[in-house]
Amino acid sequence: MWVFHFAAASCNNCDIEILDALTPKFDLERFGILLVGSIRHADVILATGAISHKAAVRLKRLYEQAPKPCLVVAVGSCACSMCIFRDSYNMAGPFDGLVPVHAYIPGCPPKPEAIIMGVVKLVKALRKG
Amino acid sequence: MAEEILARIKDEFSKKILKVFEKSSRRIYIDFDAKDIPEVVSFLFREMGGRLATATGIDTRKNIEILYHFSFDSSGTIISLRTLIDKKNPEIESVTPIIKGAEWIEREMHELLGVNFRNHPNLKRLLLPEDWPERKYPLRRE
Amino acid sequence: MAKTIIPVGPYHPLQEEPEFFKLLVEGEKVLELEIELGYNHRGIEKIAESKSYDQVIFLVERVCGICSTSHPIASVNALEDLAGIRVPERALYIRSIIGEMERLHSHLLWLGLAGHFIGYNTVWMWAWKYREPVLDIFERITGNRQHYAMMKVGGVRRDIESDDIPGIWKMVDGLLPALDMFKGAVMDDPVIHARLKGVGILTKEDVVAYGAVGPTARASGVAIDVRKDDPYAAYPLVDWQVITQEEGDVFAKAVVRILEMYESIKIVKGCLDKLKLVGGEIDAKVKEIPPGEGIGRHEAPRGEVFHYVRSDGSNRPVRYKVRAPSYMNVPTNQKSVVGGTVSDATITLAAVDPCYCCTERVAVVDRKTGRKGLTGQELIKLSQEKTLRIKKEMVV
Numbered sequence: 225m226w227v228f229h230f231a232a233a234s235c236n237n238c239d240i241e242i243l244d245a246l247t248p249k250f251d252l253e254r255f256g257i258l259l260v261g262s263i264r265h266a267d268v269i270l271a272t273g274a275i276s277h278k279a280a281v282r283l284k285r286l287y288e289q290a291p292k293p294c295l296v297v298a299v300g301s302c303a304c305s306m307c308i309f310r311d312s313y314n315m316a317g318p319f320d321g322l323v324p325v326h327a328y329i330p331g332c333p334p335k336p337e338a339i340i341m342g343v344v345k346l347v348k349a350l351r352k353g
Numbered sequence: 354m355a356e357e358i359l360a361r362i363k364d365e366f367s368k369k370i371l372k373v374f375e376k377s378s379r380r381i382y383i384d385f386d387a388k389d390i391p392e393v394v395s396f397l398f399r400e401m402g403g404r405l406a407t408a409t410g411i412d413t414r415k416n417i418e419i420l421y422h423f424s425f426d427s428s429g430t431i432i433s434l435r436t437l438i439d440k441k442n443p444e445i446e447s448v449t450p451i452i453k454g455a456e457w458i459e460r461e462m463h464e465l466l467g468v469n470f471r472n473h474p475n476l477k478r479l480l481l482p483e484d485w486p487e488r489k490y491p492l493r494r495e
Numbered sequence: 496m497a498k499t500i501i502p503v504g505p506y507h508p509l510q511e512e513p514e515f516f517k518l519l520v521e522g523e524k525v526l527e528l529e530i531e532l533g534y535n536h537r538g539i540e541k542i543a544e545s546k547s548y549d550q551v552i553f554l555v556e557r558v559c560g561i562c563s564t565s566h567p568i569a570s571v572n573a574l575e576d577l578a579g580i581r582v583p584e585r586a587l588y589i590r591s592i593i594g595e596m597e598r599l600h601s602h603l604l605w606l607g608l609a610g611h612f613i614g615y616n617t618v619w620m621w622a623w624k625y626r627e628p629v630l631d632i633f634e635r636i637t638g639n640r641q642h643y644a645m646m647k648v649g650g651v652r653r654d655i656e657s658d659d660i661p662g663i664w665k666m667v668d669g670l671l672p673a674l675d676m677f678k679g680a681v682m683d684d685p686v687i688h689a690r691l692k693g694v695g696i697l698t699k700e701d702v703v704a705y706g707a708v709g710p711t712a713r714a715s716g717v718a719i720d721v722r723k724d725d726p727y728a729a730y731p732l733v734d735w736q737v738i739t740q741e742e743g744d745v746f747a748k749a750v751v752r753i754l755e756m757y758e759s760i761k762i763v764k765g766c767l768d769k770l771k772l773v774g775g776e777i778d779a780k781v782k783e784i785p786p787g788e789g790i791g792r793h794e795a796p797r798g799e800v801f802h803y804v805r806s807d808g809s810n811r812p813v814r815y816k817v818r819a820p821s822y823m824n825v826p827t828n829q830k831s832v833v834g835g836t837v838s839d840a841t842i843t844l845a846a847v848d849p850c851y852c853c854t855e856r857v858a859v860v861d862r863k864t865g866r867k868g869l870t871g872q873e874l875i876k877l878s879q880e881k882t883l884r885i886k887k888e889m890v891v
Contacts, residue, residue: 233536233537235557235558235559235563236559236561237557237561237563237641237642240561240641241640241641244623274537276482276536276537277482277484277485278536281482308542308553308554308557309537309538309542311542311545312537312538312539312541313538313541314480314481314491314536314537314538315537315538332557332642333641333642335640376576376787376788376789377576377579379725380576380789382788404703404706404719405706406706406799406801406818407801407803407816407818407822407823409803409814409816411805411813411814420803422790422801422803424724424725424799426719426724426725428724429724429726430725431725431790433790452704452706453705453706453826454704454705454706454707454823455706456826457822457826458818458822479532480532480536481536491538491541492540492541
């Protein structure tokens with residue numbers, strides 16, 4: 225499963241925890257999950273952040289370029305619901321208002337274990353059909 | 354050390370200082386007319402080795418207030434230069450020609466508060482998207 | 496010769512749209528740098544005006560994930576400056592312990608990324624491996640690996656139990672051999688010398704002109720550090736030194752960060768020793784914030800965090816200003832990246848340790864054809880390839 229990481233106006237904590245999930249201690253790769261550099265190779269978009277207007281433009285363009293089917297996983301409380309940034313003047317999110325979201329992993333930030341669990345659950349749910 | 358810094362500023366600008374507020378030994382606020390700001394900024398930066406940490410713009414409803422926060426690192430003192438400008442047509446001379454580090458600081462106040470910094474080398478948007486409506490300033494109290 | 500613009504990617508795989516840094520190049524040389532922000536602008540200052548002061552501290556913690564306790568420390572400093580509050584001694588030690596542990600995890604994070612950029616992926620894996628015990632201790636004493644919610648006006652929200660002190664001591668002690676290893680790996684490796692020395696130089700004059708702060712300034716011989724200049728928390732109560740270098744290149748910036756980690760460990764140990772002796776309250780139990788204004792700062796891993804607050808006596812700020820260190824440091828790339836080569840661009844941009852959230856992506860577009868140039872990944876690859884070339888040349 226090839227995942228593409230997209231950060232949209234995040235404080236980067238979720239992004240660091242995602243990268244952390246790649247390090248030997250957590251090792252996402254043993255589940256067959258690989259981080260890719262191009263959206264055209266992605267099966268899954270790991271999305272973080274509260275989405276500013278500028279980021280929303282980019283997100284839409286990116287989602288169009290992604291080969292379908294493409295699953296979106298909202299990682300972190302900002303991605304799930306915008307949380308404290310809900311009323312800010314520069315926000316266009318959350319993700320499920322702009323693109324379909326298939327899994328939500330809340331937390332501020334969610335621990336790498338939670339991220340792995342979320343992605344694995346999604347994979348299992350897909351396999352069931 | 355802080356006393357010497359304040360004494361020197363008072364000495365140099367005795368006729369132009371409007372008010373001095375010594376909140377504590379290391380936090381001092383000095384009021385000036387907007388037209389005197391570039392001269393004072395230049396003196397603090399070039400003659401006294403002060404570092405412009407940042408500047409805060411405030412919509413006080415009556416006017417726009419700008420605070421230039423200068424840090425004198427060897428004594429830990431912060432001298433904030435306070436000035437008030439007209440809210441209907443907020444304009445002040447840019448200090449970016451004096452301090453390069455002021456460029457982004459002034460651009461931010463320009464787009465979030467609507468202050469025009471005269472002779473700023475690059476007064477474009479910094480934080481808001483290009484399609485953000487003109488004359489809509491997020492930090493104003495409308 | 497056709498001028499091409501090159502995009503420089505962020506640390507993680509970048510999407511294909513250009514963003515923040517636009518490099519205008521001619522052949523290998525970088526002629527111009529355009530910096531564009533706004534992607535991460537979340538309107539935090541405006542949100543703060545509708546929150547109570549306690550909520551503001553939680554809010555500002557999320558300005559940046561990596562240096563997350565730095566903003567709460569500056570925030571409580573600003574409010575305590577405004578209201579003239581004296582913080583109990585025990586809380587001062589706890590604040591510095593949290594602040595320095597953050598510096599440790601942040602500098603290790605940087606070390607790993609910098610290693611990745613120049614192709615030393617083992618440095619990346621080891622640095623991030625040694626980060627984990629720091630995060631584990633954070634989780635143990637604060638409840639979270641990041642975003643610790645430890646600061647409150649007048650003190651700290653949780654105490655450090657005497658049972659936890661040996662664990663914290665052991666953790667920082669255990670970092671020392673790792674630091675020795677990194678120090679050797681960076682400071683004694685001739686390939687790294689050749690790769691990073693003289694690269695991305697920022698002069699003292701430019702540090703002053705741009706108002707740069709933190710390791711970016713200290714690596715160019717400008718000895719500013721809020722912990723010494725405008726002391727707060729426990730920094731004046733324990734023994735430690737400000738670290739500087741003179742050359743202002745990427746190598747100097749790396750050395751400053753590595754040596755600073757030793758000082759952070761000293762500070763943590765000094766504070767832990769004091770905690771064993773100093774009991775009492777950890778909270779001054781502040782009831783309200785009077786009208787007035789206050790300024791608070793903290794020496795975050797990236798440099799001075801500056802907060803200004805104005806109060807009218809109600810429980811919400813009239814105005815809350817946040818200035819992160821990268822705001823002053825990122826523009827210095829106009830001087831350190833321009834004039835250098837494309838293969839050095841990534842590591843030079845990374846050398847000021849831009850907080851992701853303060854800076855963003857880099858993009859390159861070919862001016863003549865309008866076609867997109869190298870992607871972020873390709874630029875990192877260029878940087879890694881340069882290291883390999885140097886390595887080969889050095890093998891006799």
